[in-house]
Amino acid sequence: MGRIFISAAHGGIEAGRSDPGAIAGGTTEAKEMILLRDLIVTELRARSLEVLSVPDDLSAAQTIAWINSRGRSTDVALEIQSNAASSPTVRGASVYYIATNSDRKSNAELLLVGLLRRVPQLPNRGVKPDTDSGLGKLIFCRQVAIASLAMQVGFLSNPDDRALLQSRRRDFALGIADGLASWSRVIDPNKAPEPNYPAINININGQNYQEKGILINGNAYIPIDLVDRLRVDLSKLPDVRRITYRRVVYVKAIELQEYHISINWDAATRTLNLRSISVICPGQFDAIVSNGHTTEMDLQLFLKNNNESALVQFPDIPKLYREEAATEGINYDIAFCQMCVETGFLRFGGDIKPQQNNFAGLGAIGGSSDAASFESARIGVRAHIQHLKAYASLEPLAQEVVDPRFRFVTRGIAPLIDQLSGRWSADPDYGTKITAMLKRLYVSAKLQ
Template identity: 55%
Template sequence: MGKVFISAGHGGFEGTLRDPGAIASSTTEAEELIATRDLIVTELRSRGIAVESPDDDLSLVGTIAWINARASRQDIALEIHMDAASDPSARGTSAYYIANNGDRKRQAEMLINSIIRRVPELPSRGSQPDTAAAVGRLGFCRDVIPPSMLVELGFLTNPQDLRLIQTRRRDLAIGLADGLQAWLREVTEITLETKPVGETPTVTTPPAPIIYPEATIDLNGQIYEEKAIIVSGNAYIPIDLVDRLNIDVAQAPKVRRLRVKNVIYVQAIALRDYNLSVSWEPKTRTVFVRSILKFCSGQIDRIMGHGHTTEIQMLMFLKHNNDDALAQYKDIANLYREEATIEGVNYDIAFCQMCVETGFLRFGGDVKPSQNNFAGLGAVGSGAQGPSFPDQRTGVRAQIQHLKAYASTAPLVQSLVDPRFRFVTRGIAPLVSQLTGRWAADPDYDKKIMATLRRLYESAGLL
C-alpha cells in the first residue's frame, strides 16, 4: 500500500514573510491546522499507514515540490485549510478536487462524508471542483503529482465552526483518517490493476510499462483524429492539438505534461487558463474542448469593450451562486448591460467584479446592501463603509464610471456620480490585471475577477 502526504495549509514562508492564513478570535488558521494535522498523522500511524508531512516552514510551491520529489503512483496527498468570509454566518466543511475528474469528485465526497459521520454538527458544503475556488484553480489540486485534494475544515470566522474544530479536534481527525484510509486503499487497488496479469508488485520488480486508457476528443463539435489519454482520472491531450489551438504552453511551467510513446500530452484542464472550455463525459469517454468565442490575450480582460452574455445568462449565473439574490436584485443584470454599454465598458467584466466584491450580492463586510455600493468604492477596511448611493442604478453607474476612469481617457457620457473619479490617473489600467494594487490590495484581485468571468462564459456556453 502507498502512503499519505498531509500538509497543513499556511504557516510557511511566502517570500520573506510567514503566512499565518486567516486570523480571527485570537487564533490563526495556521495554528488550528497544524494542531489538527498532527492528530491526523498520529491516528493514521496508529493504523499502520505510512504518513509523511512537509515542513511547516515551506511555502505552497515548496510544499508541492517536496511531495512530488517523494511520491509514487500509489500515494495520495491532502492539504487542510480553514475558510474565512466577511459574512460571519458562513460555515461548513468542503473538499476541492481537480475539475473534470469524476474519480476525485467521488473521493472528495467520501472524505466529506467521513468527517460528517464523526462531527455531524458541522454542516457539509459538499465537494467542489477547483474551478469554483475564488482564483479559478488550486495549486494543491493541480500541481501535485499523486492524486490530491484540499479540504476546508470549516470557517475560522464562524464561532460555531471554530468551536467545533477546537473542541472536537480528535473526532475531526478520526473522520479524516477514515476517509483517507478508504481513499488510499482505492488508489492502491487501481494502481495494482494496471500492472501485467500475474506480476507481483515488489520493491525489486522493475516497473512495468504503464498503459494509459484512451479517450475521444470532441473539438467544437467535431471528433479530433488523435486520442486523449486518461492519467489518474485526468484527461491529457496531444501537444499537436494544443499547437493547433494557437496556445503556446512552452513557457508555462505549471502546465503538466507527459511523454507517452514519444508523444507529448498536456493536462487538458490547464487549457482553461487560455480561455477554452474543457469538460469530460465519463460514459462516452469523451473530452470536450470548446473555443467558440475567439478571445485573444488582451481582449477577454480588456475593460473597455462589449459584453457577450444576455441578461438571462447573467441572472442564471447569479442565481446559481446565490439563490436568494434575485429577490432583491431582479434588475441588476439589466442595469449592468445598460449602464456599461452607454460608457463603452465591458458589462461582463463589471458584473463579475460586482460578484467578487459583494460575494454574489451576499455582502457581509464593511459595505451594507442598503448602500448600493457594488464595488467597494471608498471602502478600505477597518469599518470604513465607503459612499452610499440612492438606488441600484446609481450605484452601478458609479462603478462603471470608476472602471472607465481607470481604463480610458475618453470623457464620460452621463453626469458624474462616482465620488472618487477625480482621484484616478485616467487610462492607467486598461486591463483587469492592472486593477490589482489599484482598485484593491488583494494580490489575487484580478485572478478572482477573471476566474468568475470564465465561469460566467462557461455557464452561458460561450467558452
C-alpha cells in the same frame, strides 16, 4: 495500499517571510493545522498505514515539488486548511477537488463524510470544484502529480468552529483519518495493473480532432501537438503537467484553462470539448474598455445558478449592466463579474446592504466610514461603470457623473483587469478573482 501524503497549510516561507495563514482568536491557521496534522499522522500510523508528513518550513511551491519527487501513482495527498471570512458567522467544512474530475469529487465526499461523522456539529459546506474557490483554481489540486484534495476543516474566524477545532481536535483527526483510509483504498485496492489508459474523443472549437486523448485517474490528457493549435506556448509554462504514454507526450487538459481555454467533458460520448476564448472573443480578453459577449439571458442564468434569489430584489440587473456599460464603452461582462465577486452574487452579507444599491464596494467621500449609497439600482450600476471607466480610460463620461469618487482616480491607470489589484481592492489577487469569475461566466454561457 498506497502511501498518504499530508500537508498542513501555511507555515512556510512565502515572499521572504513566514506565512501564518489566517489569524483569528489569538491563533493562526499554520499553528492549528500543524497540531491537527500531527494527530492525523499518529492515528494513520496506528492503523499501519504509511504516511509522509510534508515539512512545515516549505513554501506552497516547495510543498508540491516535495510531494511530486516522492509520489507514486497509487499514493494520495491531502492539504488541510482552515478558512476565514469577513463575517464571523460564516462557518463549516468543505473539500475542494480539481474541477470536472468526477473521481476526485467522489474521493472528496469520502473525506468530508469521514470528518462530519466524527464531528456532526460542524456544518457541511459540501465538496466543491476548485474553480469555485476565490482564486478560480487551487495549485495543490492541480499541480500535485498524484491524486490530491484540499480540505477546509472550518473557519478560524468563526468562534464556534475555532472552539470545536481546539476542544475536539482528536475527533477531527479521527474523522479525517477515516476519510483518508477510505480514499487510499479506492486509489490502490492492493493491486497495480500495468497502465492501459482508456482513449477519449477530442473536439476543438466545434470540430472533431483525429487523434485521441487519454484518461488518467479521471483526468483528461491531450496530445502535445494539439496544444500548438490552441496557441499555448508550453515553453513558458513549466508547471503544466506532462506525461509520456506509448511514446506520445500528453498534457493535462484542465491546466490549460487559465490560458483562455475552455474544458468541457461530455460523459455520454466520452468527448473532451475544447474551445479557445480567442475564437469566440477576439481581441484582448482582459481589457476593461471593450465589448461584452454574453446575452441578457446568459447573465440572468449565471446569476440565478449561483444564487436562486438574486433576481428577486434586482430583476433588471443584467439589463442595467449591459445598457450602462454600453453607454460608456466598458465591457459589461467584466463589470458584471466584478459585481458578482464584490457582492457574492448579490448576497451581500458584509457591511454593505442591498438597499444601498452599491454593487462594487464604492466608498463615500468626506471621511465617512460608510460605503456609498445610491437612489436606485440603475444609478448604483452607473456609478460602478463610471468608476471602472475612470481607471481604464481617459475618455470623458457620456453621462453626468454619479460616482462619488470618480474625480479621485488617476485616469487610465488600470486598463486591464489585473491592474485593479491593489487599487480597487487591497487584495493582491483581486484581479485574478474577477478573471476567474469571467471564465466561469463564459463557460456557463457556452462561449468557450
